[in-house]
Amino acid sequence: MFFHSIRRPLALTALLVLGFGVPLDASSVTATQPKQAKLTNQAASPEIVEVGVWPTVIYNLDVHSDTYYMTAYVWFLWKGPIDPSESVEFVNNVESWGFTKVKTYKKPELLKDGNYYQCLRIEGRFFQPFSMLRFPLERHTVSMTIEDNTDPADKLQYKFDQRNSGVDESVNMSGWEIGGWKGTNYIHHYKSNMGDTNVGHHSADYGAVKFEVDFTRHLSFFLWKMLLPVLIILLATWAALLLPPEKLEPRVAMVGTALITTIFLQQGYASSLPEVEYLVLMDKIYVVVYLLIVISLLQVVIQGTLEKKHLLNDYRKARLVDRISVIVQVIVFVSSLFIINATTR
Numbered sequence: 001m002f003f004h005s006i007r008r009p010l011a012l013t014a015l016l017v018l019g020f021g022v023p024l025d026a027s028s029v030t031a032t033q034p035k036q037a038k039l040t041n042q043a044a045s046p047e048i049v050e051v052g053v054w055p056t057v058i059y060n061l062d063v064h065s066d067t068y069y070m071t072a073y074v075w076f077l078w079k080g081p082i083d084p085s086e087s088v089e090f091v092n093n094v095e096s097w098g099f100t101k102v103k104t105y106k107k108p109e110l111l112k113d114g115n116y117y118q119c120l121r122i123e124g125r126f127f128q129p130f131s132m133l134r135f136p137l138e139r140h141t142v143s144m145t146i147e148d149n150t151d152p153a154d155k156l157q158y159k160f161d162q163r164n165s166g167v168d169e170s171v172n173m174s175g176w177e178i179g180g181w182k183g184t185n186y187i188h189h190y191k192s193n194m195g196d197t198n199v200g201h202h203s204a205d206y207g208a209v210k211f212e213v214d215f216t217r218h219l220s221f222f223l224w225k226m227l228l229p230v231l232i233i234l235l236a237t238w239a240a241l242l243l244p245p246e247k248l249e250p251r252v253a254m255v256g257t258a259l260i261t262t263i264f265l266q267q268g269y270a271s272s273l274p275e276v277e278y279l280v281l282m283d284k285i286y287v288v289v290y291l292l293i294v295i296s297l298l299q300v301v302i303q304g305t306l307e308k309k310h311l312l313n314d315y316r317k318a319r320l321v322d323r324i325s326v327i328v329q330v331i332v333f334v335s336s337l338f339i340i341n342a343t344t345r
Contacts, residue, residue: 046154046207047080050115051146052161053183053211056168057123058142061176061215063130064274067094068142070126075119077161083108084158085118087150091208092127092143099124132273134344135280136226139179139216147208153187157207160185167213175221179214186210226282229265230289233258234333237296241322245315248304255297262289281344288336292329299325 057071076084085103093099104119111117128142148156160183167181188208196204240254266286273280279287303318 047078047082047151047156049084049148049156049158049207050077050161051075051084051158051185051209052077052165053144053146053209054164054166054168055171055211055213058171058173058213061130061140061142061173063132063140066129066274067125067127069124070142070144071121071123072144073119073121074146075117075161075164077111077115077117079115080156082151082156083116083118084148084156085120087148088120089147089149090122090124090126091145091147093124094127095125132276132280133278135273135282136217136222136269137219137281137341139214140176141212141214143210143212145208145210147188147206149206151206153205153207157187158185158209160209160211165211171213173215175218176215177218179216181211181213183209183211226269227285230262230285233262233265234289234292234329237293238326238329240300241296241326245303245318245322246307248300248307251300251304252297255293255300259290259293259297262286262293281340284340284344285337288333288340292333296325296329 052075053072054074055070055072057069059069061068074088076088078084085108090099100121100123102121104121105117108116108118126142126144128140130138130140132138146158148158162183165183167178171178186208187205190204190206193204237255237258240251240258243251243254245251266283269282299322303322
């Protein structure tokens, strides 16, 4: 009877202990799990690397192959464990076999401010698409793209060193005038992971810096080597119109020679250009010149034919037409130069 009398209290006590014990353990587990997950999912900040560029030589700008050569100093400043000078890639370099990259220090130097420092002297040939739309008044931009080829943007990112970068005073390219420069840092987004499943299924992002230098062709090249020969041809054409209408042979000879000379001049500068599908600025000027010469030739032939058939009775009127034609052609040519220059971009 004794055991029967205490069985029920003992059972109730056990149920109460178990009932209150489980919730206490469960609540402690659920309270700690979010904190652990938060610590696990917290991403580390990417290593920031300052990248600076200082070109000392830029030469051999080749519009046929869309390439140029550059010698420059490229330096890196960082604080993290990753050495960016070991994994740097010059993306638009096109001759890896001829590309040189020499370190200033065997190992990165630790500076007083706590940054690590390494400098590279690089020299190579770089690809740069050139637009010839405004030839011979074109402006070209040469660029060099620097990127890390190992660590994605969540581990390493570039920041351009605007304060210390620039272009050396010794940079001088024959026939070109150096303009401004700029450097930008950005994230290069690839739509492919290049087969590396560690960086995501569809894409990978890498830190990059792009350094650009502007070059403009000297105006004297256009004035003396391109425009002056065209002006001489047009002056010879207009001089033919100022001769008396009865002098058919000299007039036709002068205008005809001007037309042939224009064809050869255009072929001469066209051979120095790459094969492009559009008309460059100089082509448009030559189109106007061709039209003016053809109009002059038709005018000379018509007047000469009328004179041969004795149908040109009023020579004063014919000479007045010639003079007016010359004035109109001068105005058309000068206006065309301004319009073509303003609309060709």
